[in-house]
Amino acid sequence: MANKILKPYLRKFVLQTHPDFFHHDKLRKTTNAASLQSLYDVLQPSTATAKQPKSTVKLEFFIKGQKKRDKNTVSSIFCSRDSDWDKADSFLKLCQQANIAVLPTDLEIVQDMVKKQALKLESVPKYKSLAKEFAEKLHKEQTSTPLKRDWTEKDIANQSLIMFDPSVNKKSTASKLSQWLPQLQPQLWWGKIPMLILASTSEQPPKELTKGMLVIRNDMELHDIQQYLEANLDEILKESSMQQ
Structure with a gap:
């Protein structure tokens, strides 16, 4: 026409x-x-x-x-x-x-x-890219699936985003963390951002190398880690999202 x-x-x-x-x-x-x-x-x-x-x-x-x-x-x-x-x-x-x-x-x-x-x-509904659909689905699964209540040493040791300093006793550190994890807001960071566990005698890596990462030491107690997360988690989450 x-x-x-x-x-x-x-x-x-x-x-x-x-x-x-x-x-x-x-x-x-x-x-x-x-x-x-x-x-x-x-x-x-x-x-x-x-x-x-x-x-x-x-x-x-x-x-x-x-x-x-x-x-x-x-x-x-x-x-x-x-x-x-x-x-x-x-x-x-x-x-x-x-x-x-x-x-x-x-x-x-x-x-x-x-x-x-x-x-x-x-x-007309706007179609999403496959990558975006996958990311949204993954996020939905992570937020809708309740996190475990009973954590084990294996959960810590086998988590690919947790890295241990060679000088750290992996077994004892994983054992402590498995007990403390429910009190460390795992729903915000577990399986989402990397964690580096340093030995108490190791030097702190340069800030540029640890952007978007949680960095704790093996001699920290539960309240120490809680204070660290309270002071730094929001900024670390922002840094991690910018790198993705």
Whole structure:
């Protein structure tokens, strides 16, 4: 239906812009020839030779009867993602620039269809990427599945995000942590951010290397770890989210 409305206007537009009218002016002739071919491709995508613009294209035209010194053009922008009605609307505005009378009823029909299509697009559910769906599903599972109440040494030792300093007694440290874990807000960090357990004699690594990580020492008691989490957990969670 859009093509049917545009057909008489396209004929009138060609009579105002055809490159043959500018055979004494190379710039105007080549400009109009290239733009007119692109306009055919935009408005008639069903033809075998038609090539839609890859993204956005600005078409410029000189109008028949312009004075030689007048370098002004009429122009419009077309996008490959636009619907036929969007392109029809752009073309009718181009015709108006070229002083071609456009019937108010035709303009109203085109603009009404543009609005209807915009409303349809708003009502269509937006599809998420597979990566986003997976991340949301994983987060839902983690938050909906209650964490264990009875932790064991194996839970600590086998957690891939917990790293032990070589000087740390892994077995005894895992044993203590398994008892304290329910009181250390595991729902906020367990399985989400890394934890580094240092020996009491080891030097503190540079801050740049431990961003987004919990860093505790093997000689810390329960209240020490609780104070550390209270003071640092929010910032560490932010750092971890920025690195993902």
